[in-house]
Amino acid sequence: MIINHPLLGPRDASEFTYLGDAALIERPDWQSETAQDEFHDYVYLRDNPAGTHRELWFHEQGDRSWLVVTRNTMTHEILATELARDVARKMGRGK
Amino acid sequence: MRYSALAILRQVLNGHRGWGPAWRDPEPQSDYDFIVIGGGGHGLATAYYLAKEHNAARVAVLEKGWIGGGNVGRNTTIIRANYLLDGNQPFYELSLKLWENLEQDLNYNAMVSQRGILNLCHTDSQRDAYRRRGNAMMFTDSGAELLDTDGVRAMYPFLNFDDARFPILGGLLHRRGGTARHDGVAWGYARAADQRGVDIIQNCEVTGFRIENGKVLGVETTRGYIGAKKVGVAVAGSSGRVMAHAGLRLPIESHVLQAFVSEGLKPVLDGVITYGAGHFYISQSDKGGLVFGGDIDGYNTYAQRGNLPVVEDVVEGGMSLMPMIGRTRLLRMWGGVMDMSMDGSPFIDHTGVDGLYFNGGWCYGGFKATPASGFCFAHLMATDRPHEVATAYRLDRFRTGRMIDERGAGAQPNLH
Structure with a gap:
């Protein structure tokens, strides 16, 4: 697989390590009344879709940035790549 | 027909014209006592042990494609019981014991070879x-x-x-430890289950569950609705897709x-x-x-x-x-x-839905578990109690902190 890095252009997927579903960006509020249940779901449960999947890749052998890659899990086709930083900011997270 | 040296001799004299199909190809009935979804090694073994150990008479296995066409036909055929943790090792030892007597039990050559x-x-x-x-x-x-x-x-x-x-x-x-013939395991279980009256229904994809008041009533399939008192899902590899029909998110x-x-x-x-x-x-x-x-x-x-x-x-x-x-x-x-x-270990458990049971999460170690998985899943479905060697394989173990993490890698599935 070739991941089209938003800053560096096309890079081989073997330069990256894989974390998982991009929903992991949305860490629950630890002060919430239901934080225990929310953290259980956050840490352990996954949608695991067959089809379009947004996921976090870390460019470990490159510029060490986190990417959100939108990829089809049936075909391995990569549909979009974004910097995770930008995605998080759009969600109102991070600085 | 029972396979034996005598049967071969008889067929030799008969010009090999008497070998029948190893299992029937029945039409689905309107309802069953037990439906097992997934005609792979685990599903077929579950159906076999339901019939053999629990005298279940009305059992069906529903398979989307053809039996044995999934992971039981795609593995590297290794059987072993060399685990470390309490939740695992007794289970895999039971599996190894079942492997050791499998061919005599099924009357089928699964080429089990304890080569070490x-x-x-x-x-x-x-x-x-x-x-x-x-x-x-x-x-x-x-x-x-x-x-x-x-x-x-x-x-x-x-x-x-x-x-x-x-x-x-x-x-x-x-x-x-050693190896076995993977296809032979699926075919052996299929034939032995069929001989005990299990309906093996191929080309029958489950498209939904009918659930009312928290109880499963049956399954919607590409060959129509089939009612069931109890439904077990053994479709590792596609667990998320099938269980999503029942509204479940899985730690997989x-x-x-x-x-x-x-x-x-x-x-x-x-x-x-x-x-x-x-x-x-x-x-x-x-x-x-x-x-x-x-x-x-x-x-x-x-x-x-x-x-x-x-x-x-x-x-x-x-x-x-x-x-x-x-x-x-x-x-x-x-x-x-x-x-x-999420911890590299499997699940054999109830779901939140009455009468719906789940078997999955086998990571890349499902083949060796086939006999014990079927044995323990059948036990759970028939008695509503987990088998004593499979009590740790619960879906809620992450909530209660009772993970079975052989690798010690935490909730990162690609590291197990």
Whole structure:
């Protein structure tokens, strides 16, 4: 697989390590009344879709940035790549 | 028909005209006592043990494609009971005991061969870890021997013993482990289940569950609605897709594991070897092909194929362990979709829905578990109580903190 890095252009997927579903960006509020249940779901449960999947890749052998890659899990086709930083900011997270 | 030497002789005299199909191809009935979704090794074994151990009369196995066409036809056929943790080892020992008597029980040649598994160690700390694992295996009388370098050399003189970075310091030998003929396992269970009255319904994809007031009433399929008192799901690889019909999110990611077979060779390897310095394991099939594999690719996928970096990694592992295989040509490589769970261990449990049971999360170790998985899942479905060796395989274990994390890698499925 070739991941089209938003800053560096096309890079081989073997330069990256894989974390998982991009929903992991949305860490629950630890002060919430239901934080225990929310953290259980956050840490352990996954949608695991067959089809379009947004996921976090870390460019470990490159510029060490986190990417959100939108990829089809049936075909391995990569549909979009974004910097995770930008995605998080759009969600109102991070600085 | 019972298979025996006498049956063969009779068919020889009869010109081999009397061999019937090994199982029927029935139309689905309107309802059953038990429906097992998934006609792979685990599903067929579940149906067989429901009929055999629990005298269940009205059992159906529903299979989307053809039986044995999923992971039971795609694995590297290794059977073993060499786990460390309490939640696992007694279960796999039960499985190994069932393997040892499988062919007599099913009246089918599954080519179970206890040729021994040798896990090699390359550092002092790894040897200590194997000593500990071996002791844990001896608690269940599974058999474990710690070999030193000379012991390994006597078995496999062709290994790369004096590698500067990863010399072979010894190994943990599990003599009762070995291999079996994967397709034969599916076919043997199918035939034996069919003979006990189980309906095996192929080309029948489950498209939904009918659930009312928290109780399952039956399943919607591509061949119409089928009612059932109890429904068990054993579709590892597709667990998320099927259980989503019941509104369940699972502690599972789907990943691909690749496997490889070389061209046929004269006998060179009479057991199973695992390389401790990389992830590589190898055996030789009875046809002569070297069967080997390594790590999963490491990203979510439902495609039954992987990518080249892992191929390179696996063959590098093979070359550094057994340089003699360097001139061997690869014949085939393929991928299978694994249910990778959050602690690397499986599930055999109730779901929140009354009458709906779940079996999955086998990671890349489902084949060896086939008999015990079916045995324990049938026990759970028939009695509503977990079998005593499968009590730890609960879906809620992450909530209660009772993980079974052999690898110690945490909630990161691609590291297990």
